[in-house]
Amino acid sequence: MIEFxxxxxxxxxxxxxxxxxxxxxxxxxLLREGDQxxxxxxVAAGLAINPNTVLKAYRxxxxxxxxxxxxxxxxxxxxxxxxxSLAAHGPLxxxxxxxxxxxRRAGLDDESIEALFASTFRSASEEGxx
Amino acid sequence: MTAxxxxxxxxxxxxxxxxLSDCTLSIPSGHVVGLVGPNGAGKSxxxxxxxxxxxxxTGTIEVLGTPPAAxxxxxxxxxxxxxxxxxxxxxxxxxxxxxxxxxxxxxxxxLAHARIERLGLNLKQKAGTLSGGxxxxxxxxxxxxxxxxxxxxxEPVARLDPLARREFLGELMEAVAEQDLSVLMSSxxxxxxxxxxxxxxVLVVSRVCVAGPVEELLATHHxxxxxxxxxxxxPPGLRVIxxxxxxxxxxxxxxxxxxxxxPAWTVSQVTLEDLALAYMxxxxxxxxxxxx
Amino acid sequence: xxxxxxxxxxxQAIVATAALAAFAIALAVTGPQLASLYRADGMTTCGDSxxxxxxGDFLSDAGSYQIMYGLCTVGIxxxxxxxxxxxGAPLITREFETGTFRLAWTQTITRTRWLASKLVLPGLAAxxxxxxxxxxxxxxxxxxxxxxxxxxxxxxxxxxPFSLPDFDAHGIAxxxxxxxxxxxxxxxGMLIRRTxxxxxxxxxxxxxIQVAMPLAVRPHLFPPxxxxxxxxxxxxxEHVGNGHFSFNVMDLPSQPGAWIISSQAVNAAGQSxxxxxxxxxxxxxxxxxxxxxxxxxxxxxxxxxxxxxxxxAETGIYLALAMVLAGYCLRRLSLRxx
Numbered sequence: 055m056i057e058f059x060x061x062x063x064x065x066x067x068x069x070x071x072x073x074x075x076x077x078x079x080x081x082x083x084l085l086r087e088g089d090q091x092x093x094x095x096x097v098a099a100g101l102a103i104n105p106n107t108v109l110k111a112y113r114x115x116x117x118x119x120x121x122x123x124x125x126x127x128x129x130x131x132x133x134x135x136x137x138x139s140l141a142a143h144g145p146l147x148x149x150x151x152x153x154x155x156x157x158r159r160a161g162l163d164d165e166s167i168e169a170l171f172a173s174t175f176r177s178a179s180e181e182g183x184x
Numbered sequence: 185m186t187a188x189x190x191x192x193x194x195x196x197x198x199x200x201x202x203x204l205s206d207c208t209l210s211i212p213s214g215h216v217v218g219l220v221g222p223n224g225a226g227k228s229x230x231x232x233x234x235x236x237x238x239x240x241x242t243g244t245i246e247v248l249g250t251p252p253a254a255x256x257x258x259x260x261x262x263x264x265x266x267x268x269x270x271x272x273x274x275x276x277x278x279x280x281x282x283x284x285x286x287x288x289x290x291x292x293x294x295l296a297h298a299r300i301e302r303l304g305l306n307l308k309q310k311a312g313t314l315s316g317g318x319x320x321x322x323x324x325x326x327x328x329x330x331x332x333x334x335x336x337x338x339e340p341v342a343r344l345d346p347l348a349r350r351e352f353l354g355e356l357m358e359a360v361a362e363q364d365l366s367v368l369m370s371s372x373x374x375x376x377x378x379x380x381x382x383x384x385x386v387l388v389v390s391r392v393c394v395a396g397p398v399e400e401l402l403a404t405h406h407x408x409x410x411x412x413x414x415x416x417x418x419p420p421g422l423r424v425i426x427x428x429x430x431x432x433x434x435x436x437x438x439x440x441x442x443x444x445x446x447p448a449w450t451v452s453q454v455t456l457e458d459l460a461l462a463y464m465x466x467x468x469x470x471x472x473x474x475x476x
Numbered sequence: 477x478x479x480x481x482x483x484x485x486x487x488q489a490i491v492a493t494a495a496l497a498a499f500a501i502a503l504a505v506t507g508p509q510l511a512s513l514y515r516a517d518g519m520t521t522c523g524d525s526x527x528x529x530x531x532g533d534f535l536s537d538a539g540s541y542q543i544m545y546g547l548c549t550v551g552i553x554x555x556x557x558x559x560x561x562x563x564g565a566p567l568i569t570r571e572f573e574t575g576t577f578r579l580a581w582t583q584t585i586t587r588t589r590w591l592a593s594k595l596v597l598p599g600l601a602a603x604x605x606x607x608x609x610x611x612x613x614x615x616x617x618x619x620x621x622x623x624x625x626x627x628x629x630x631x632x633x634x635x636x637p638f639s640l641p642d643f644d645a646h647g648i649a650x651x652x653x654x655x656x657x658x659x660x661x662x663x664x665g666m667l668i669r670r671t672x673x674x675x676x677x678x679x680x681x682x683x684x685i686q687v688a689m690p691l692a693v694r695p696h697l698f699p700p701x702x703x704x705x706x707x708x709x710x711x712x713x714e715h716v717g718n719g720h721f722s723f724n725v726m727d728l729p730s731q732p733g734a735w736i737i738s739s740q741a742v743n744a745a746g747q748s749x750x751x752x753x754x755x756x757x758x759x760x761x762x763x764x765x766x767x768x769x770x771x772x773x774x775x776x777x778x779x780x781x782x783x784x785x786x787x788x789a790e791t792g793i794y795l796a797l798a799m800v801l802a803g804y805c806l807r808r809l810s811l812r813x814x
Binding site for chain 1: 216350353354355356357362378379380382453
C-alpha cells in the first residue's frame, strides 16, 4: 500500500500532492491495478489533514479514471498511466544521462542543474510544449 | 446544509470592556472550522458562550438549532475540550472513562477504550501525572466518547510539543472521518490549523474579520506584486486587505471574485497564514485609528 | 454523578473516618474507667439525697478526666468549622481553580443536578460525623454530667447543660452546626471562587454566628421563667457598698443547672433598685439591711427541662439556614451568569 507524505512548504495544495504521489507511484509501478488505496481515515489520521482533502484527491483520481470507490470497502486503483513503465523509455534515459554529463563538464553543480531544468521545464510548459 | 452554530450580533462585556462584539456567524455543519485571532481577541469567549459556560451580554446564539446547553439533551450533542485540557488530577485514566460513561447516555465505551489503548495511555495512571500531550488526548477521548455532533476545542494544541501536536490533530481527523463530526477549534497560530481546517473564521479585537470556506477564501484572495500603486487607485470590485510598499514596488493582498486582468501585476497564491495575518493587521490598524 | 462525588470526596471521608475512629478509641478506652470510678464512688447506689454529697467527691476524683473533657468539647466545637472549611469551601472553588468545571458542566448533566449531587453526600456525611461525635461524647461524659447536675452551687469544669461550650457540644446541636457550616462554605466558595479567601470568609462568618446565637437568639427562643429569691439564697456575685448594690446570680439551688439569663435587685413593689440610702455604709451587714428593706432578686432563667426543646429549636434554625443556603446555591448556579 502506498504511504503518503506532505510537504507543507512546497506551496502545492495537499490534495494535489496526494494525486501526484498516486500518479508517480503508478508510473514507477509501485501501485498496480487492483491495489487498494489507503483508507481516508487512515490518511487523515496519519498526515493530520482534513478527511475532505483526501476525499477530494480520491474523487479527482476517480474522475481521471485511475481509481474507483467501492462503498463500504475502500478505493481501488483501476487504471494505469500511459507510457507503461519508465523502463520503456530507454533512449530518453540515455539522452538525459548524456545531457547530465555535459552539464557537469560545463561546471554546473547539483543545484544549478536542478534550477536550469526547472526553469526550462516551466517556461516550456507555459508555451504549451511539455 | 444546516448550520451548527448560528449567531446574531453576539456580544459579551466584562465590566467596561467588550470581549466579543457584533459577532454574526453562520457556521455550516460537516466542516472543521478554524477560529484564529491574536490572544485576547475573544476566541475563548465565543467558545465558552457556544458551550453554555458563559451567558452573552447581547445578541443571540443557537448551537445545533437550540440555545447552548439549554437541556441535557443538548449537552450530549456537543463535546468540549477547554483550554489546557482540564482533567481531574486525582482520578486515574480509567476513572475518567467511568465518569464519561456515567455522565453521558450516548457514551461509546468500546470506542473510548480502543482510543486509550491505541494512544498507549496507562489506565491506572493518575491524570495529574500525565504529560501535556497525554492530557490533551485524554480530554479529547472524553469529548469524542460521548458521540457528539459538534466538537468544540479551545486552543487544544497551544502548549503541546510538535509531535504531540501532530498526534492530537491526527486523532482528531480520524474521529472526524469516522463519526461525521463537525469541529470548531481555536488557535492563535494559523499554522496549527492549515492542514486540518476547511472553514476559517478570523477574530480580531472582539470582531469577526472574515469567515468562509478555506477553498473559497484561497480562490478569491491573491497576492499582487508590481510597480508602486496607491491602494485607492485599484479598480472597483477589488478589495485591498493589506498593502506594503517599497520605493518602487507595491505588494498587495486583495480580495476579488473576478480575475486580475491588469498585466502589470504578478499574481501569486496566498497561503492561509498570509490571509489571516493580513486581516489581523488590517483590523489592528483600524482599531488604532478608532482609538485615536 | 454520585460515583464521581464519592470519588472526589473519598480522601476527606477517609480523614474524617480516621479522626472519628481515633476519637471513639480514646473514649472507648477511658470511658469504662470513668464509669467504674463512678461506681466506686458510690454514685450508682446512693439515694437521691445521698448522691449530692458523693457527687462532689466524685467530681474531684475525676479531675484528671477534665483535660479529656475539655479537649473533646473543643473538638466537637471545632468540627463544624473544619467541615465548613475543608469540605464546604473547596467543593466548588477547587473546580474553578483547576478549570474542571469546564469539563463537568459540558457533560450531559445539568449544573443543578451536578451541585445537588455534590451537596448531598458530604452534607449527610457532615451531619453523621457531628452526630457521631456528639453521641460518643454524650455516652462517655454521662457520669460527669450526672454528678454535676447533683452538686449545687459549684460547677467544676464550668458545666451546666446550658453553659456555652456544653450546649454547643452536646445533643443534636452539632448536627445543625455542621450542616450550616458546610453549606456556608459551599456558598462562600461559589461566590468568591477562590479557595483560601472562601475558607477565611466561611470561618469568619461561622464564628460570628456561633458567638451571636447564644447571646442574641437562644435567650429568646422560649419565654423564660421568672422567680424572685431572697438575698443570699443563691450562688453568685454580690456587691454591696456605698449605698449601691448589684447582684449577679450564677446559679439557683432550687433549679440546679438552670440557665440564668438575667438577674435584677428589686424592691418589695417589684421595681428594680440599685441603691438604698438607708443601708449606706453598713458594710458586712449590708445584705441583712437590704433584706429588711424588702429587697429581693428577680431572676429570669430557663430551667433544665428546656434543654431539649432548645436543642431542637436551635438545630431546626441551623438546618433551615443550611437549606436556604443550599437552595440559593442551586438556583444561582442554574442562572448561568459565569
